[in-house]
Amino acid sequence: MSAQVENRVEELALLPWSRDVVADEDGVFIASIPELEGCFADGDSVEEALANLEDVLRDWLTLAVEEGSEIPAPRRQTYEDFSGRFSVRVPKSLHRKLSERAEKEAASLNQLVSVLLAHAVEGVQARSSRRNGLVDVHEDIAADAVRSTRESIAALKGIATFLRDRGDTNFAALFFAVAADRVATFEGAEAASRELGTAAAFARRNNRPKLAEALFRESVRRDPTNLRSSSALGQLLHHQGHYAEAARYLEPPSSIDNYALLFLGWSLIFEGREADDAATAQRGERSVVKALKDWSYQNRDPAQKEGWLRHTQRLSHLGSSGRECAKELVSFANANASWGRIDEAKLEVEAPDALVDSEAETNSR
Numbered sequence: 485m486s487a488q489v490e491n492r493v494e495e496l497a498l499l500p501w502s503r504d505v506v507a508d509e510d511g512v513f514i515a516s517i518p519e520l521e522g523c524f525a526d527g528d529s530v531e532e533a534l535a536n537l538e539d540v541l542r543d544w545l546t547l548a549v550e551e552g553s554e555i556p557a558p559r560r561q562t563y564e565d566f567s568g569r570f571s572v573r574v575p576k577s578l579h580r581k582l583s584e585r586a587e588k589e590a591a592s593l594n595q596l597v598s599v600l601l602a603h604a605v606e607g608v609q610a611r612s613s614r615r616n617g618l619v620d621v622h623e624d625i626a627a628d629a630v631r632s633t634r635e636s637i638a639a640l641k642g643i644a645t646f647l648r649d650r651g652d653t654n655f656a657a658l659f660f661a662v663a664a665d666r667v668a669t670f671e672g673a674e675a676a677s678r679e680l681g682t683a684a685a686f687a688r689r690n691n692r693p694k695l696a697e698a699l700f701r702e703s704v705r706r707d708p709t710n711l712r713s714s715s716a717l718g719q720l721l722h723h724q725g726h727y728a729e730a731a732r733y734l735e736p737p738s739s740i741d742n743y744a745l746l747f748l749g750w751s752l753i754f755e756g757r758e759a760d761d762a763a764t765a766q767r768g769e770r771s772v773v774k775a776l777k778d779w780s781y782q783n784r785d786p787a788q789k790e791g792w793l794r795h796t797q798r799l800s801h802l803g804s805s806g807r808e809c810a811k812e813l814v815s816f817a818n819a820n821a822s823w824g825r826i827d828e829a830k831l832e833v834e835a836p837d838a839l840v841d842s843e844a845e846t847n848s849r
Contacts, residue, residue, distance in 0.1 A: 493545045499558045503537065505530050507574045519556045520544055587794050588723075621646050634670045637663050644683075653690040657683050661699060668706065677707030684716065693720060704733070711737035715744040722747045727755040738771070746775035746795070753802070772799060773809050780817040789823040793830060800831040807831070 501517045515533035516524035523544040527533030548555050574582075586593045621643050628639035644659035660683035668676035684699030700717035703710055718733030734748035752768025755761070772795070779792050800810035810831050818825055 489549050492549050496545045497542055501558045637666050657687045657695050673706040677703045677710045681713040715741045719747045722751045727751040742775050742778050745771055776813050777816055780821040784822040786823055
């Protein structure tokens, strides 16, 4: 390909082409550019299909330019062209997995899908940047990062940000951790702990639970009074089924962090059941009830109602004591929340088994 053709293809590829993604019944995603007939690619995920489409787009444009074929103009699109609503058919198995993950994260299905799509698009943009030559950090920044000085902290964070924007999540988290270690030298353990907690939260948002756990553990090791990291680590351990250890980390923040109290309660319930310790399980039940009351009290956000109800349904299916607690919670919510009346009959609906862990649960919150 001549330099002239290559430059023309890159110029055309950067135009605002529209992109559609659909899924077939086999779970394969098909991404296409409607303006360009025959320009489509598939993948096992939305992200993969869109990434493959970027390569196909350039191949399509290269052939058209070399043959002198007419290339349609992209549709002119403004924000007014988008309502924020569209429908996509997906396989039933994928629909189920998305719904289960939304339930675990106490989010609506719309909220979850919006976040996942945003992450997928950002990943495609990052790979596009790599193709366009953004393959290394500036030499001066790398040199500053090597030096054991206070100024190296900013350089290390800059490299981490560069890697994050490029889509290299693991490397980015690693450099954030190295920067935190340098922070410990110049600003102390508490500041380093906060930096590590921020890096851990970044890893968790990007579905790196093992990396997030390691970073949260290091954050708490450097500053055991960092309640935010302690709560987040406890929740991760809970979702992995390490209930006794989770309870130890969730206990300190449970008095000021309602999510910590909620997951402390569930961890104690499961720990008590595993050890046949009724007192521990009962204490957990009381913690869950208090957390759910605090959650519903004067809550005006209807999007949170579904997550609250899932926890209450789970409680209802844990025996006669749990059913009574769940009924009490529904009465309390009906009197104090602004979600609209909740029918007690909803408690009979089978919620996902709270004792069964899943990969989606590991990545929640």
